[in-house]
Amino acid sequence: MASAAPALTRTETDSLGSMEIPADAYWGIHTARADANFPITKRPISVYPDLIVALAMVKQASARANREIGVLDAERADLIDRAAQRVIDGEFHDQFTVGVIQGGAGTSTNMNANEVITNIALELAGREKGDYAFLSPIDHTNRSQSTNDVYPTAVKIGLSLTLRSLLEELDLLRVSFLNKSHEFHDVLKVGRTQLQDAVPMTLGQEFHGFASTLGFDHTRLTENASLMFEINMGATAIGTGITTHVDYAPAVLKHLREITSLDLVTSADLVEATSDTGSFMSFSSTLKRNAMKLSKICNDLRLLSSGPQAGFGEINLPAMQAGSSIMPGKVNPVIPEVVNQVAFAVAGADMTVTMAAEAGQLQLNAFEPVIAHSIFQSITWMRQAMWTLRVNCVDGITANRDRLGAMVGASVGVITALTPFIGYAAAAALAKTALLTNRNVADLVVEAGLMSRDEVIKQLSPARLSGLEAITAAIPVIASEDLIEI
Numbered sequence: 001m002a003s004a005a006p007a008l009t010r011t012e013t014d015s016l017g018s019m020e021i022p023a024d025a026y027w028g029i030h031t032a033r034a035d036a037n038f039p040i041t042k043r044p045i046s047v048y049p050d051l052i053v054a055l056a057m058v059k060q061a062s063a064r065a066n067r068e069i070g071v072l073d074a075e076r077a078d079l080i081d082r083a084a085q086r087v088i089d090g091e092f093h094d095q096f097t098v099g100v101i102q103g104g105a106g107t108s109t110n111m112n113a114n115e116v117i118t119n120i121a122l123e124l125a126g127r128e129k130g131d132y133a134f135l136s137p138i139d140h141t142n143r144s145q146s147t148n149d150v151y152p153t154a155v156k157i158g159l160s161l162t163l164r165s166l167l168e169e170l171d172l173l174r175v176s177f178l179n180k181s182h183e184f185h186d187v188l189k190v191g192r193t194q195l196q197d198a199v200p201m202t203l204g205q206e207f208h209g210f211a212s213t214l215g216f217d218h219t220r221l222t223e224n225a226s227l228m229f230e231i232n233m234g235a236t237a238i239g240t241g242i243t244t245h246v247d248y249a250p251a252v253l254k255h256l257r258e259i260t261s262l263d264l265v266t267s268a269d270l271v272e273a274t275s276d277t278g279s280f281m282s283f284s285s286t287l288k289r290n291a292m293k294l295s296k297i298c299n300d301l302r303l304l305s306s307g308p309q310a311g312f313g314e315i316n317l318p319a320m321q322a323g324s325s326i327m328p329g330k331v332n333p334v335i336p337e338v339v340n341q342v343a344f345a346v347a348g349a350d351m352t353v354t355m356a357a358e359a360g361q362l363q364l365n366a367f368e369p370v371i372a373h374s375i376f377q378s379i380t381w382m383r384q385a386m387w388t389l390r391v392n393c394v395d396g397i398t399a400n401r402d403r404l405g406a407m408v409g410a411s412v413g414v415i416t417a418l419t420p421f422i423g424y425a426a427a428a429a430l431a432k433t434a435l436l437t438n439r440n441v442a443d444l445v446v447e448a449g450l451m452s453r454d455e456v457i458k459q460l461s462p463a464r465l466s467g468l469e470a471i472t473a474a475i476p477v478i479a480s481e482d483l484i485e486i
Contacts, residue, residue: 028115034108054158060084065251083120106151146236174214181208200465232273238363239271288350295343298336318396335393349374
């Protein structure tokens with residue numbers, strides 16, 4: 001007699017009724033309802049792997065704490081612990097299917113984690129998925145917990161993990177600009193203020209400024225990461241700790257610190273911590289700062305490379321793809337452009353975080369899912385934008401040395417370096433003459449008898465013009481009666 005075909009579904013029941021769940025699914029009825037209710041973005045929470053890992057870390061720490069304080073038996077605690085570890089190790093992430101945008105303040109995410117980890121644990125015990133009489137997603141995996149402390153804690157841990165990779169990429173980009181500053185250290189160019197010619201500098205100095213900007217942002221982001229270290233585990237529903245043992249909060253904190261290697265602390269006021277999302281708002285604002293400064297750098301790269309014939313044409317960006325379907329040979333600065341667009345999205349996400357933080361009411365903010373999604377997306381997109389900017393643009397930038405040298409030679413801005421010796425009024429008059437006659441400033445200074453040729457050459461050397469070599473000669477005190485009319 002042929003054996004019966006395996007069942008294709010299993011029946012699960014909650015307070016609203018029963019549903020058929022695919023037999024091979026590790027998620028359950030709560031996840032199924034959320035999948036049906038929130039088909040908004042078509043993006044599951046698994047698009048943020050660090051959030052999934054953080055959820056598993058919270059469940060693992062809770063299982064260990066519950067066992068330690070005696071509210072969960074050793075067998076079930078060990079099964080949950082082992083199942084969570086498999087998720088931490090990268091398995092079963094495809095089972096985290098609920099959408100990144102969801103109602104319920106993160107309850108669907110928490111239940112998705114509870115169900116998946118429970119069913120992994122049931123398999124480890126040699127039991128069927130859905131055998132919740134033996135191991136329950138709520139009574140055991142969610143013991144001593146509420147979505148309202150699990151979800152924000154997991155988001156903070158996940159953001160801390162994700163930020164590490166962003167900071168690594170940010171520093172690599174900083175080094176890339178720094179390397180270019182060394183490569184271009186002797187390339188003199190005309191600086192600009194308000195898009196008008198200013199005084200000379202080196203291209204190396206310009207790129208060093210980009211590197212320094214990114215270094216400062218690295219410091220600010222690192223400082224703000226500490227905002228993610230204050231958690232509210234043990235608060236449960238509204239911060240009063242209802243349903244938890246008095247020893248649970250310190251126990252789960254201890255295990256979370258061990259598991260995550262983060263300097264986590266329990267908030268001094270769990271009621272306030274459960275309703276407040278200010279740390280997310282501050283962190284998002286710092287991300288926006290980084291995005292805007294990176295966008296400004298990309299604006300500069302596009303300007304400096306504009307042309308190649310009718311623009312600035314000072315640097316060459318690597319040609320990455322054809323730039324036009326109608327103009328042959330056109331190449332556009334597509335890499336800085338995409339980084340600009342990521343920055344715009346980060347600014348928009350920061351506004352979303354701000355609005356969601358303001359919209360919380362009384363003892364809970366119901367809008368933490370969109371806060372979490374906005375910040376995770378910003379970090380993820382920023383990291384990828386920095387990578388492509390470094391690999392596909394900055395590392396391959398070259399300088400148009402001849403063009404830069406010619407522009408410096410023809411610039412009246414160099415006369416600024418001579419004002420300590422000939423006075424501002426004479427310098428201004430000579431600059432005007434140079435512009436009208438298209439003559440070299442140095443020649444006009446010498447012809448006016450204001451300085452000797454050797455003195456002019458010395459003061460207009462690249463090292464002096466860029467400030468790389470300080471003026472050591474005595475600068476004469478120029479009285480008004482000594483000024484020469486031009």
